[in-house]
Amino acid sequence: MSNYKINNLQKYNDVYKSSVNDPEKFWEDIAVKNFIWKKKWDSVLEWDFSKPEIKWFKGAKLNITENCIDRHLKVRGDKTAILFEPNNPDEETQYITYNQLHKKVNKFANVLKQEGVKKGDRVCIYLPMIPELAISVLACARIGAIHSVVFAGFSANALATRINDSKCSMIITADGSFRGAKTIDLKGIVDEALEKCSCIKNVLVAKRIMSEINMKNGRDKWLETLLYNASDQCEAEIMDAEDPLFILYTSGSTGMPKGMVHTTAGYMVYTAYTFKNAFQYNENDVYWCTADIGWITGHSYIVYGPLANGATTVMFEGVPSYPNYGRFWNIVEKHKISQFYTAPTAIRALAKQGSHFIENYDLSSINVLGSVGEPINEEAWHWYNDNIGKKKSPIIDTWWQTETGGIMITSIPNVTPTKPTFATLPFIGVQACLMDENNNELEGNQVEGKLCIKFPWPSIARTIWGNHKRYKETYFSAFKNKYFTGDGALRDDVGNYRITGRVDDVIIVSGHNLGTAPIEDAINEHPMVAESAIVGFPHYIKGCALYGYITLKNVSESNHNDNTRKEINELINIRIGPIAKLDKIQFTSGLPKTRSGKIMRRILRKIACNETSKLGDTSTLLNPEVVKEIIDNALM
Numbered sequence: 036m037s038n039y040k041i042n043n044l045q046k047y048n049d050v051y052k053s054s055v056n057d058p059e060k061f062w063e064d065i066a067v068k069n070f071i072w073k074k075k076w077d078s079v080l081e082w083d084f085s086k087p088e089i090k091w092f093k094g095a096k097l098n099i100t101e102n103c104i105d106r107h108l109k110v111r112g113d114k115t116a117i118l119f120e121p122n123n124p125d126e127e128t129q130y131i132t133y134n135q136l137h138k139k140v141n142k143f144a145n146v147l148k149q150e151g152v153k154k155g156d157r158v159c160i161y162l163p164m165i166p167e168l169a170i171s172v173l174a175c176a177r178i179g180a181i182h183s184v185v186f187a188g189f190s191a192n193a194l195a196t197r198i199n200d201s202k203c204s205m206i207i208t209a210d211g212s213f214r215g216a217k218t219i220d221l222k223g224i225v226d227e228a229l230e231k232c233s234c235i236k237n238v239l240v241a242k243r244i245m246s247e248i249n250m251k252n253g254r255d256k257w258l259e260t261l262l263y264n265a266s267d268q269c270e271a272e273i274m275d276a277e278d279p280l281f282i283l284y285t286s287g288s289t290g291m292p293k294g295m296v297h298t299t300a301g302y303m304v305y306t307a308y309t310f311k312n313a314f315q316y317n318e319n320d321v322y323w324c325t326a327d328i329g330w331i332t333g334h335s336y337i338v339y340g341p342l343a344n345g346a347t348t349v350m351f352e353g354v355p356s357y358p359n360y361g362r363f364w365n366i367v368e369k370h371k372i373s374q375f376y377t378a379p380t381a382i383r384a385l386a387k388q389g390s391h392f393i394e395n396y397d398l399s400s401i402n403v404l405g406s407v408g409e410p411i412n413e414e415a416w417h418w419y420n421d422n423i424g425k426k427k428s429p430i431i432d433t434w435w436q437t438e439t440g441g442i443m444i445t446s447i448p449n450v451t452p453t454k455p456t457f458a459t460l461p462f463i464g465v466q467a468c469l470m471d472e473n474n475n476e477l478e479g480n481q482v483e484g485k486l487c488i489k490f491p492w493p494s495i496a497r498t499i500w501g502n503h504k505r506y507k508e509t510y511f512s513a514f515k516n517k518y519f520t521g522d523g524a525l526r527d528d529v530g531n532y533r534i535t536g537r538v539d540d541v542i543i544v545s546g547h548n549l550g551t552a553p554i555e556d557a558i559n560e561h562p563m564v565a566e567s568a569i570v571g572f573p574h575y576i577k578g579c580a581l582y583g584y585i586t587l588k589n590v591s592e593s594n595h596n597d598n599t600r601k602e603i604n605e606l607i608n609i610r611i612g613p614i615a616k617l618d619k620i621q622f623t624s625g626l627p628k629t630r631s632g633k634i635m636r637r638i639l640r641k642i643a644c645n646e647t648s649k650l651g652d653t654s655t656l657l658n659p660e661v662v663k664e665i666i667d668n669a670l671m
């Protein structure tokens with residue numbers, strides 16, 4: 036690999052300029068010098084946002100696992116690739132070297148083949164944060180199967196929806212998972228989901244919690260036995276640059292979750308390049324991202340980006356609170372973590388516990404602190420900076436999305452300045468802009484608008500699985516020839532970006548994207564519910580929490596009880612998962628509506644946020660009287 040690290044401000048400015056003046060030359064140069072290809076591309080970039088169609092490195096042939104594993108064997112075969120830290124601190128850490136990873140991925144790839152998986156088939160992965168998760172992802176990539184990882188906190192129903200949407204033929208799961216002091220019956224959830232999925236032919240089961248589970252004859256197989264008998268040599272499938280690498284679901288404002296499709300070459304180049312630069316990774320660093328591989332952060336910055344750079348990447352199975360709130364810092368000390376990447380919601384939860392959980396640990400190995408998933412508030416930023424970084428480790432506030440595949444706006448540690456609550460400057464190659472209500476681009480600084488990207492970057496998602504029309508409507512229709520992010524942002528006097536939050540009906544709770552529509556659908560299934568509307572309100576730990584306004588069919592006081600609240604939350608739990616449960620439920624005789632019948636969420640949002648003085652004129656509503664009732668009974 037060439038040294039593609041940007042190490043000073045002058046270089047950032049120069050490289051940024053060349054990356055936007057001649058993007059094709061810029062990315063071609065990075066691609067040539069830093070990766071191995073079976074065949075070079077015919078063209079670097081072909082794009083048309085109006086269709087939309089984006090192709091990077093068209094005609095190139097490669098396999099991403101050769102770039103993430105094989106090419107490191109000669110130079111760093113005995114270096115730890117994956118450092119697995121189990122849920123229980125008394126269980127031994129596993130150090131999987133690049134040599135071992137190579138064998139494990141090949142064995143797994145052979146098992147997939149033997150079980151009938153072919154190039155282009157979709158494989159659902161529903162696993163806890165154990166090494167098999169990263170290995171199965173890479174095994175799919177080895178043989179050209181498209182992985183669709185579903186976060187193992189989702190319910191059977193949510194899992195079934197995702198399996199059916201992309202017609203997965205196999206699911207890889209475990210008997211169960213550990214989560215702090217609790218265990219979760221993953222296989223039970225899978226069995227329930229599969230009652231609704233006829234496309235699944237095979238279920239591979241990893242042993243983790245050693246629980247007694249049902250194994251369905253002819254369908255379910257123990258992974259361990261299959262792996263034991265498989266060869267550890269598996270030639271990598273030759274993939275086209277634009278062949279899909281994976282599908283990952285993310286919530287939209289309405290309807291089904293969107294299966295974002297990421298393709299091979301562009302995704303590899305961009306995640307590798309951003310990883311190296313945003314984290315300023317050095318050869319002997321131990322890097323830790325606390326996300327789950329079930330989310331894009333885990334795909335790009337636990338698996339692909341770090342491994343493409345030959346890094347040591349930590350996989351942590353547990354939770355920050357087990358066995359106590361010092362666990363993160365214990366791991367940092369134990370493995371001398373250099374780069375620590377987490378979410379604001381975790382930072383706030385840890386800050387609340389006070390500093391005594393930190394004091395006993397040596398955090399001096401940390402050089403870089405990262406934040407991702409939601410805006411980081413000023414208080415959390417300072418706590419992180421003072422207590423974890425000891426004011427010497429730059430905080431990178433990385434803004435990006437499932438759809439962008441890689442980090443888009445961030446500072447670069449010790450290269451570009453940081454500023455609390457600001458993601459700061461666009462990353463190399465990223466042409467960000469702000470748009471006003473009249474579809475004009477806002478020029479200059481000190482402006483606020485909707486955040487768009489004007490030019491393709493290599494890891495942009497290429498489509499929504501099975502629904503290109505929705506892809507076009509969601510991302511390329513609001514503003515001509517621009518990718519619309521769904522976020523609002525402002526630019527300060529020197530060009531730093533601050534993300535102000537979603538401008539659509541997506542609510543980010545503890546860093547998880549939640550669409551209001553599927554939650555409302557779940558609530559409306561309750562036999563007593565007539566109608567519902569969900570909005571977000573500020574929450575000290577979660578950043579944002581859910582407030583539900585619910586109208587019951589039979590308006591009688593006796594219905595407005597905590598049992599009904601519990602039942603509604605249980606329904607949400609079953610349909611989506613515990614992350615989507617409501618913090619507050621207010622029963623109301625009606626919801627404020629426009630004369631055309633549209634629910635006025637803006638008003639409900641203001642009430643939930645205790646900003647009733649900013650409601651504006653409500654007299655034109657269909658039912659203005661209901662607003663007063665809702666304010667009077669609001670849950671504060």
Ligand code: PRX
Pocket residue numbers: 285331332406407408409410411432433434435436437438458520521522534536537543546547548
């Ligand atoms: O609203 C932005 C918020 O998270 C959304 C993307 O969520 P998801 O696809 O789940 O990916 C999260 C991890 C990359 C964005 O549209 N978001 C993400 N990072 C930040 C952020 N908001 C503010 N600051 C951030 N650093």
